[in-house]
Amino acid sequence: MNFIETPFEGLVVIEPKIWKDDRGYFYESYNQERFEAAGIPANFVQDNQSFSQKGALRGLHAQAPPHAQGKLVRVIQGSVKDVVVDIRKNSATYGKHFSITLSAENFKMLWIPPGFIHGFVTLEDNTIFSYKVTSLYNKNSELGGLWNDPDLGIDWGISSNEVILSDKDKILPLLKDLQSPF
16 A cells, blocks of 8 residues: 655545456455554544435535544545545645545545545546545534635536535535634
8 A cells, every 4th residue: 555645734645556357456445554554543433435426516524523533535436526625723734625536447545634624526427435434423513614615716627517516515604704623
């Protein structure tokens, strides 16, 4: 496994080693010893999976302390543009975003520590997105930011008229109005 640091403290891209042959492929998507050696906490308590059609945008979401979640995200089928925004008030990258394409073809994963709001948009129909989290979901701890906040300037890679949003995601606050608990 290759652990690649990003310009954002604690945010890590993971490239697993893939073994391919005539039958298909095999890879380790998680190995506690390797993740801990790379400085990534290994105490995952919940796995989540979503299935979406092209243009479904989920985010930007997080959980506030004491239910803050670290997330290990990957795509099982299809592809997404995955985006995180740093909301750690004392961070050098506060208010900045990082994006990466995750796909079934590239096998890349992203470790997102607590202190980021996270979202993704599906780039293909029938996309399956999977993630492990370090804290159980708590509805009262939900927080988030508006996906198209002009101050963030996120290029989601698709036109805004292609985006499919939940009612909840349509009314999330702008970053300047978000009271970050981090």
